[in-house]
Amino acid sequence: MPVIELRGVCRRYDAGPPALDDxxxxxxxxxxxxxxxxxxxxxxxxLNLVAGLDRPDAGTVTVAGVRLDGLGEAASARYRRAHVGMVFQFFNLLDDLTVTDNVVLPALLAGTSRTEAHRRCAALLESLGLARHAAAYPGRLSGGQRQRVAVARALMNRPTLLLADEPTGALDSASGEDVSRLLTELNAEGQTLILVTHDEILAARCATRTVRIVDGRVHSDEPSAAARPSAGAVR
Ligand SMILES: Nc1ncnc2c1ncn2[C@@H]1O[C@H](COP(=O)(O)OP(=O)(O)OP(=O)(O)O)[C@@H](O)[C@H]1O
Ligand SMILES: [Mg+2]
Structure with missing residues (x-):
């Protein structure tokens, strides 16, 4: 069964052409x-439609068996907590909270016990190479480190989907490679990943499939370089 299924989805904001067209x-x-x-x-x-942050004007959006079009606010929030981890270009970390407090927050909101949340947070920070920054404030970290914290936070509730919108857009090339390696590893471990980007190299490196959108329509949909057999050794 597909994890995401969009059928005939249209989204129009104002008078202009639709942002998504069928x-x-x-x-x-x-x-x-x-x-x-x-x-x-x-x-x-x-991405916002798949995240349940927005609704289509026409068509259906089904994720993990849940019909998202037509869900109310509370049900959308429940859906997101259960199924979605999001990573953004500008991290969206809370600067007044430590790394640990940022990462445990989604779990606490989902009703996970403090002990269990902190246990999982420590394991995530360890595996993402952030253990020694657990008590730091985001403002003291590099861009690449902040983005890895954002990934840790996104993974906290073991999301069905990891959604990333230009996750390397604000990073220098070395930090960008760091984050792209992390995303590739997560996908190799089975994490379903949707990655929005302008960066062809990032797409080729991380993705198994490339969907091109032009004027709100799917222009092409093909396996990407990472999915080709020659790239197998790298993964
Ligand atoms: N909240 C909004 N209100 C009105 N129009 C919007 C809104 N969000 C997006 N749009 C319009 O919908 C279209 C698609 O926008 P969208 O943000 O999805 O593009 P994008 O492909 O993510 O672009 P970028 O690469 O610049 O991030 C654009 O024409 C944009 O102006
Ligand atoms: Mg965008």
Whole structure:
């Protein structure tokens, strides 16, 4: 069963052309899908629909068996807590909280016990190479480190989907490679990943499939370089 199923999805904001125009797309568990396209083509709109942050004007959005179109606010929030981890270009960490407090927050909101949340947080920080920054404030970390904290936070509730919108857009190339390696490893461990980016190299490195959006429509949908057999040794 696909984990994401969009059928005939349209989203129109104002009088202008629709941001998404009749998009039909399915994603299987374990895929790493890069969504590429020009600025304004509808990539973030697509991601927001899958995240349950927005509703289509027409069509259906089903994720992990849940019909998201037509869900109310509370049910959307429950869906997100249970199924979605999100990573953004500008981290969106809370600067007044330590790294640990940022990372445990989604678990505490989901009702996980403090002990269990801190146990999982410590394990995540360890595996992401952040253990020694557990008590630091985000403002003291490099961009790449902050983004890894954001990934740890996104993984806290063991999401069905990891959604990333330009996760390397604000990083220098070395930190960007760091984050792209992390995403590749997570996908190799089975994490389903949707990655919105302008960066062809990032897409080629991390994704098993590349979907190109132009003017709100799916322009092409193909396996990407990382999925080809020659790239197997790297993964
Ligand atoms: N909240 C909003 N209100 C009105 N129009 C919006 C809103 N969000 C997006 N749009 C419009 O919808 C279209 C698609 O926007 P979207 O943010 O999905 O593009 P994008 O592909 O993510 O672009 P970028 O690469 O610049 O992030 C654009 O024309 C944009 O102006
Ligand atoms: Mg965008």
């Amino acid at each position: 998009v039909t797309l399915t994603v299987e568990p374990g895929e790493a899908v890069a969504v590429l396209g020009p600025s304004g083509s509808g990539k973030s709109t697509l």
